[in-house]
Amino acid sequence: MRSLFDFIIKHSYVILFLVLETVSLVLLFGFNSLQKEAFMTSANSVSGFILETRTNISGFFSLGKENSKLAAENARLQAELFMLRDSIADSSIAKSGNDIITARVIDNSIRKDDNYITLNRGSKDGIAQGMGVYDSNGAVGVIMLAGKHYSIVLPVINGKSSISCKIKGDNSFGFLEWSGGDASKAELRDLPYYATVNVGDTIVTSGYSKIFPEGINVGVVSDVQQITSGYTLKVSVRLAADLSNLGWVYINTTQADDELKQLWKEIEK
Amino acid sequence: MEAISLLKKIGQIILLVLLQVLLLNKINLFGYVTPMLYIWITIKAANNISQSGLLLLSFFTGLAVDMFTGTPGMNSAAITLLAFLQPFIFKLFVTYDRREQVIPSIDTMRRGPFVGYVTLCVIIHHLFYYVLKSIPVADWSMLIAKVLFSTILTVLLIVVVEGSYVKNAKKGRR
Numbered sequence A: 001m002r003s004l005f006d007f008i009i010k011h012s013y014v015i016l017f018l019v020l021e022t023v024s025l026v027l028l029f030g031f032n033s034l035q036k037e038a039f040m041t042s043a044n045s046v047s048g049f050i051l052e053t054r055t056n057i058s059g060f061f062s063l064g065k066e067n068s069k070l071a072a073e074n075a076r077l078q079a080e081l082f083m084l085r086d087s088i089a090d091s092s093i094a095k096s097g098n099d100i101i102t103a104r105v106i107d108n109s110i111r112k113d114d115n116y117i118t119l120n121r122g123s124k125d126g127i128a129q130g131m132g133v134y135d136s137n138g139a140v141g142v143i144m145l146a147g148k149h150y151s152i153v154l155p156v157i158n159g160k161s162s163i164s165c166k167i168k169g170d171n172s173f174g175f176l177e178w179s180g181g182d183a184s185k186a187e188l189r190d191l192p193y194y195a196t197v198n199v200g201d202t203i204v205t206s207g208y209s210k211i212f213p214e215g216i217n218v219g220v221v222s223d224v225q226q227i228t229s230g231y232t233l234k235v236s237v238r239l240a241a242d243l244s245n246l247g248w249v250y251i252n253t254t255q256a257d258d259e260l261k262q263l264w265k266e267i268e269k
Numbered sequence B: 001m002e003a004i005s006l007l008k009k010i011g012q013i014i015l016l017v018l019l020q021v022l023l024l025n026k027i028n029l030f031g032y033v034t035p036m037l038y039i040w041i042t043i044k045a046a047n048n049i050s051q052s053g054l055l056l057l058s059f060f061t062g063l064a065v066d067m068f069t070g071t072p073g074m075n076s077a078a079i080t081l082l083a084f085l086q087p088f089i090f091k092l093f094v095t096y097d098r099r100e101q102v103i104p105s106i107d108t109m110r111r112g113p114f115v116g117y118v119t120l121c122v123i124i125h126h127l128f129y130y131v132l133k134s135i136p137v138a139d140w141s142m143l144i145a146k147v148l149f150s151t152i153l154t155v156l157l158i159v160v161v162e163g164s165y166v167k168n169a170k171k172g173r174r
Helices: A002-010 A012-029 A034-040 A045-061 A063-090 A258-268 B002-022 B037-043 B051-069 B074-093 B111-134 B140-173
Strands: A100-108 A117-119 A132-134 A139-146 A151-155 A163-167 A173-177 A185-192 A202-205 A217-227 A232-239 A248-252
Touching: A002 A012, A012 B051, A012 B074, A045 A063, A045 A100, A045 B002, A045 B051, A163 A217, A173 A232, A185 A217, B002 B037, B002 B051, B037 B051, B037 B074, B037 B111, B037 B140, B051 B074, B074 B111, B111 B140
Parallel strands: none
Antiparallel strands: A100 A117, A100 A248, A117 A151, A132 A139, A132 A248, A139 A151, A163 A173, A163 A202, A173 A185, A185 A232, A202 A217, A217 A232
């Protein structure tokens, strides 16, 4: 009995090793609950704070560039505003605008197999899962997790991302997906083979799922291939947003209303 | 004394983790080669540290890195395996009296054995890390390439840091 006890004491580190390794693997493979994930990932307050501090410091050095980008955007918005004023004056129905939150990108990756973006706004600021994120150039991704103060975006250059898009001026739609590699390119899939797509056409969000408002820039068609087996087209898209250089982004908070959500749920059953 | 050396270790861990997540994780040569200096904490463990202590320190270091990279369990699993094997790997490269404290370094082991020791440690860590990362493994040649190039980079970094450390220590002694 005593020797058994001694044996256990002497080799307790083996048991500890097995316990720690099991904990790690359970964390790694048994992870599904979103709340747990939000705690562990960079939406966590401590790591979020440190990442934000880094961004604040490095952001200081790119102020000039960011400023000129903002100025250019201001000019563009100014022009759009005048145009809209004219058109509102024409039509009697003024469409209600979408509510938009601005957020700062505090962590970003573009070269991994699974890329994520961390923002410095969270549920406290009104951000929830499933909201569309875009910057002045075009669509960036969709909110995957919202912590209290920070949130994580599933960018278009993540293998799990799929965004409903259409060709500007034509109403045929497909899904924008990414299969790794170049962070400036993605693919539009499931487009019917009879759709008229030409190199140089602009791709915009469809607005069907209400994640994005309709007509947010996504990218430009750079190549069209016909998939003979599936009766669909495979369209390469050069992304409008520069995912390697994100500063401030906009989050579309207008989501599908409850009735629409209810209907989708009915279908999924 | 014990408490001071533990505090020193924790200070080292915080420094290494910050260096890893704020700087080194931004390095992605060819898209997938990232140096992982944080395993320094395990590689530089003295021969007389308690094995359970080393396991715990390493595990929490890995977990801290995981917290930033959003990969719970991946770094901690790999570094815990390394912490478990470290004493055995160390014994392969040096012979020493059990009672005296030896910290793996160029000074105590000479350059050749030290580089060999570091390389073996890093390969074990990286192999397990990249296998976990790419499960289910579809492309073995890609996996081997990742392990190989990351190992070269990490070993190079550790040897360079160790080399400058030794130089500074010598300057201080004069």
